[in-house]
Amino acid sequence: AQTVTQSQPEMSVQEAETVTLSCTYDTSESDYYLFWYKQPPSRQMILVIRQEAYKQQNATENRFSVNFQKAAKSFSLKISDSQLGDAAMYFCAYRRKPGYALNFGKGTSLLVTP
Amino acid sequence: GAGVSQSPSNKVTEKGKDVELRCDPISGHTALYWYRQSLGQGLEFLIYFQGNSAPDKSGLPSDRFSAERTGGSVSTLTIQRTQQEDSAVYLCASSLAGGQGEANTEAFFGQGTRLTVV
Numbered sequence: 001a002q003t004v005t006q007s008q009p010e011m012s013v014q015e016a017e018t019v020t021l022s023c024t025y026d027t028s029e030s031d032y033y034l035f036w037y038k039q040p041p042s043r044q045m046i047l048v049i050r051q052e053a054y055k056q057q058n059a060t061e062n063r064f065s066v067n068f069q070k071a072a073k074s075f076s077l078k079i080s081d082s083q084l085g086d087a088a089m090y091f092c093a094y095r096r097k098p099g100y101a102l103n104f105g106k107g108t109s110l111l112v113t114p
Numbered sequence: 115g116a117g118v119s120q121s122p123s124n125k126v127t128e129k130g131k132d133v134e135l136r137c138d139p140i141s142g143h144t145a146l147y148w149y150r151q152s153l154g155q156g157l158e159f160l161i162y163f164q165g166n167s168a169p170d171k172s173g174l175p176s177d178r179f180s181a182e183r184t185g186g187s188v189s190t191l192t193i194q195r196t197q198q199e200d201s202a203v204y205l206c207a208s209s210l211a212g213g214q215g216e217a218n219t220e221a222f223f224g225q226g227t228r229l230t231v232v
Contacts, residue, residue, distance in 0.1 A: 004156075037223075043203060045223035091156060101147055101170060102207075102221060106156040 004094050006105035013082045014113050020067075021077045021108045023092030029053075034068070034075045035093040035102065038086075048090070051075065079110075087112040116140075118224035120206050126230045127196055135191040135227045139208030146189050147221065148181060151203040160204075163189060196231045203228050 003026045013019035025034070036048040051059045051068050058066050063083075067076045079086055089109050093102040119138040127133050139146050148160040159173040163183045174180070178196075183189040193200055207221040 006156075043205075043226045043228075045205065045207070047220050050220070093157075101159045101162050101173075102157075103159065104149075104157040106154075 004092050004103050004105035006092055006108050008108045009106075010109045010111065012111045012113060013079070015082055015084060017082055018078060018080045019082055019110065021079075021090050021092075021110070023075045023077070023105060025073050025075065025092070025094050027073065027094065027096070029096055031097065033095040033097075034066075035095070036064070036066070036075075036077045037091045037093060037104075039089040039091060039107070040087075045091075049077065082112050084112050084114070086110060118206055118208050118222050120204075120224035120227050122227060123225065124228045124230075126232060129197060129231055130195055132192065132194045133196055133229065135193075135204050135229070137189045137191070137206030137208075137224060139187065139189070139206070140222055141187075143208035143210055143222070144186065145209045145221075146183060147207045147209075148189070148191050149205045149207065150175075151205055151226070153202075157205060160191070193229075196229075198231045201229055201231045 005024045007022055032053045034051045038046045038048050049059050049061045049064050051066055058068050063080045065078045089107045091107045092105040095102050121136045144165055146163040149157040150160055151157050161168055161174055161181050162170040165186045166183050178194045181191045203226040205223055205226040207223045209221040210219045
């Protein structure tokens with residue numbers, strides 16, 4: 001079974017600074033898909049960024065980027081120029097292939113201070 | 115509707131009662147997922163539907179849990195004889211998943227139902 005590990009239960013960053021959230025996963029597959037989701041207090045899960053394992057180039061979405069290290073099975077999220085609205089729970093997720101569910105880590109709570 | 119809709123938003127029930135949680139996916143989404151989120155935990159997969167069939171129900175924690183989907187749209191998660199450990203937020207998601215190359219298709223989530231068993 002695939003497992004996703006987020007080793008940082010809580011992180012804190014000052015506004016305008018950069019923070020990196022860690023995620024590792026375990027799989028025997030060569031092709032798969034990785035995601036970062038954001039969950040604010042409203043409980044609404046929002047997709048932040050996604051990465052296909054067969055792509056070597058790291059995905060970026062505005063202030064959000066990932067560092068995908070396939071050999072190390074690592075998928076960290078970097079948030080640049082942090083904003084107060086970035087405060088939320090962040091979940092790393094893995095999907096093996098079509099027809100399979102997303103497997104989630106336990107999440108990292110991100111606090112953004114003024 | 116524009117997004118995934120779940121009802122009720124909150125449900126308080128007495129131990130031993132049955133509850134039904136409803137999920138209305140985005141129109142046209144063939145895949146539907148149920149997850150459970152307990153306090154301080156990640157999202158625990160419960161069941162996956164493709165159309166009206168459930169190819170993966172491996173996450174249902176016991177036979178007190180069941181789910182169905184009708185017309186390839188609305189899904190209902192039923193918990194019989196609720197127990198206090200069933201207290202959690204139950205999240206539903208839908209996507210266009212299906213076919214090679216679409217695995218990265220975004221899963222859209224509802225806002226969940228917070229179930230409290232007293």
